[in-house]
Amino acid sequence: MKTVIPIGPYHPLQEEPEFFSLTLDGETVVDLDVRLGYNHRGIEKLAETKTWDQDTFLIERICGICSTSHPIAYCNAVEDCAGIEIPERAKYIRSIIGELERLHSHLLWLGLAGHFLGYNTLFMWAWKWREPILDLFEQITGNRNHYAMLKIGGARRDIDNEHIPAIRKCLNDLVGPLEMVTKAALDDPVLHARLKGVGVLKKEDAIKYCVVGPTARASGVAIDVRKDEPHAAYGIVKWNVITQEEGDVFAKAVVRLLEMFESVKIIQQCVDGLEKTKGAPFCAEVENIPPGEGIGHYEAPRGETFHYVRSDGTNRPVRHKIRAPTYVNLPSFKASCIGQTISDVAITLASIDPCYCCTERVAIVDRGTGRKEHISQEKLIHLSQEKTKKLGLNPDRIGRKIERWIAR
Amino acid sequence: MEDIIKKIKEGLGKKIKNWEEKNPRRIYITIDKEDIREVARFIFEDCRARFIILTGIDTPHGFENLYHFDLDSMGIVVTVKTLIPKSAPEIDSIATIIPGANFIEREVCELLGVKFAGHPDPRPLLLPDDWPEGVYPLRTDIATDGTPKNK
Numbered sequence: 001m002k003t004v005i006p007i008g009p010y011h012p013l014q015e016e017p018e019f020f021s022l023t024l025d026g027e028t029v030v031d032l033d034v035r036l037g038y039n040h041r042g043i044e045k046l047a048e049t050k051t052w053d054q055d056t057f058l059i060e061r062i063c064g065i066c067s068t069s070h071p072i073a074y075c076n077a078v079e080d081c082a083g084i085e086i087p088e089r090a091k092y093i094r095s096i097i098g099e100l101e102r103l104h105s106h107l108l109w110l111g112l113a114g115h116f117l118g119y120n121t122l123f124m125w126a127w128k129w130r131e132p133i134l135d136l137f138e139q140i141t142g143n144r145n146h147y148a149m150l151k152i153g154g155a156r157r158d159i160d161n162e163h164i165p166a167i168r169k170c171l172n173d174l175v176g177p178l179e180m181v182t183k184a185a186l187d188d189p190v191l192h193a194r195l196k197g198v199g200v201l202k203k204e205d206a207i208k209y210c211v212v213g214p215t216a217r218a219s220g221v222a223i224d225v226r227k228d229e230p231h232a233a234y235g236i237v238k239w240n241v242i243t244q245e246e247g248d249v250f251a252k253a254v255v256r257l258l259e260m261f262e263s264v265k266i267i268q269q270c271v272d273g274l275e276k277t278k279g280a281p282f283c284a285e286v287e288n289i290p291p292g293e294g295i296g297h298y299e300a301p302r303g304e305t306f307h308y309v310r311s312d313g314t315n316r317p318v319r320h321k322i323r324a325p326t327y328v329n330l331p332s333f334k335a336s337c338i339g340q341t342i343s344d345v346a347i348t349l350a351s352i353d354p355c356y357c358c359t360e361r362v363a364i365v366d367r368g369t370g371r372k373e374h375i376s377q378e379k380l381i382h383l384s385q386e387k388t389k390k391l392g393l394n395p396d397r398i399g400r401k402i403e404r405w406i407a408r
Numbered sequence: 409m410e411d412i413i414k415k416i417k418e419g420l421g422k423k424i425k426n427w428e429e430k431n432p433r434r435i436y437i438t439i440d441k442e443d444i445r446e447v448a449r450f451i452f453e454d455c456r457a458r459f460i461i462l463t464g465i466d467t468p469h470g471f472e473n474l475y476h477f478d479l480d481s482m483g484i485v486v487t488v489k490t491l492i493p494k495s496a497p498e499i500d501s502i503a504t505i506i507p508g509a510n511f512i513e514r515e516v517c518e519l520l521g522v523k524f525a526g527h528p529d530p531r532p533l534l535l536p537d538d539w540p541e542g543v544y545p546l547r548t549d550i551a552t553d554g555t556p557k558n559k
Contacts, residue, residue: 035533036511036533036534037533037534037535037536040534040535042545042552044546045545045546045552049552057527080430080431080434083431106421129429196526207458208506208507208508209507209508210458210459210460210506210507210508210509212458212509218552223458223478223480228478228480228481228482228483229433229483230483233452243554292430292437293430293487294529295434295476295487297460297478297485304478306461306465308474308478310465317438318465319463321461323460323512327461327511328461328508328511330511331507331508331511333506
């Protein structure tokens with residue numbers, strides 16, 4: 001008998017409501033449909049009514065987690081349109097803010113993924129490690145989110161060189177926990193059992209669905225805007241693109257874990273750059289934006305963010321197109337979720353890090369009788385956590401590893 | 409870089425109505441709207457470009473559809489431009505060739521009112537169920553609150 005399970009659309013904890021309708025045969029997912037738009041704010045239309053500079057602030061509010069990725073892509077687009085070259089110091093500033101954001105975003109995902117699997121200690125610790133990064137943001141930009149550091153032509157504000165010791169200390173303090181949790185996760189039998197071979201997105205499907213970011217890189221598609229089209233400081237500093245071949249949830253976790261080390265490497269080199277360019281200009285003079293069109297993109301934590309702008313020579317864009325990474329990653333669920341069991345769906349949907357799906361309530365509709373049953377989000381996560389327990393292993397092995405590491 | 413430009417120019421031949429290299433990383437190709445399926449297939453399959461997104465624009469001359477493709481390994485964004493007359497806003501769908509274009513064609517259809525012939529799943533995507541029919545919010549004659557602008 002087939003059962004249809006609607007998931008969503010609202011969840012109070014998540015910023016992006018989405019609605020999934022899963023068709024089940026027994027416990028196996030046989031079809032999936034996604035509905036979007038519950039939080040469509042018409043930002044593209046709104047951007048046409050604001051000036052080029054005001055749009056930088058508007059664009060920043062598209063997302064709270066990758067709040068600097070959109071302004072970087074937008075500024076790239078406008079600078080592409082007007083042919084503006086930004087000063088070297090601005091390049092370092094952009095990369096530092098962008099990579100700090102990647103660190104806190106990946107740690108947020110790591111915590112959530114742990115929670116969905118019943119590793120609540122991992123959830124607590126990953127979010128604890130994330131806090132100093134947000135504190136650092138507050139110290140160097142004045143805000144924990146929405147840093148308003150981007151401006152067409154460079155950076156809106158300088159990073160004070162007095163803050164460099166704090167940045168270095170924050171990174172040094174983070175590397176230890178990151179190494180520990182990476183090792184703990186990579187050889188953990190429970191994580192292997194729950195994540196390997198789950199939610200596989202094959203390479204040909206990744207190409208077909210045009211997915212981006214860690215979702216693509218975990219399926220062996222080595223694309224990264226930072227490498228393919230070096231902008232900001234990404235062409236100046238040394239770092240590597242992380243890829244995995246398997247395409248399962250485990251591979252996506254590995255990509256994100258290893259990427260954090262690359263981010264640390266990038267920030268360290270950019271901080272050296274800040275020391276070299278002390279007192280140098282950090283923003284180019286921009287008089288006006290000539291008529292024409294521009295394309296800019298940036299590798300946000302979840303994948304490529306794309307912006308297109310068209311100018312008619314006035315002080316505001318005539319068209320501003322925005323594409324966030326989740327928009328192309330979401331449809332790939334058709335390839336990765338079908339054939340999975342319902343208890344693996346929570347982590348598979350979470351694996352693309354979709355500013356996560358909104359499992360506020362789940363209604364099970366029995367097709368035979370039309371009977372509806374509402375289950376809470378807790379129930380769905382509980383199903384996933386129960387599966388971990390059924391493996392007969394202690395679901396908080398990582399927790400104990402962390403405790404041992406702390407006690408050391 | 410030279411190779412891929414040569415390949416695209418030869419592969420598309422007379423379908424190219426205008427070729428513009430704004431800078432070494434940005435290529436804009438203008439084509440007739442009737443050729444979109446063939447051009448999209450060539451760039452996506454033969455040139456192995458990734459489809460980024462489709463931008464629909466309401467201009468005084470008609471609706472412009474810009475199909476953005478990324479040649480990732482070379483860092484080049486190729487944009488295919490088509491012009492669709494306002495009297496018959498319809499173009500062939502490329503979603504059957506590129507599944508990644510499924511969502512955006514649905515979006516452009518409901519926000520700009522351009523129809524995509526042969527789309528496998530032409531349901532609305534973003535707007536609420538009670539949105540009035542025939543009101544396309546991204547058109548220039550519609551204000552930000554969704555009502556027609558005073559002429």
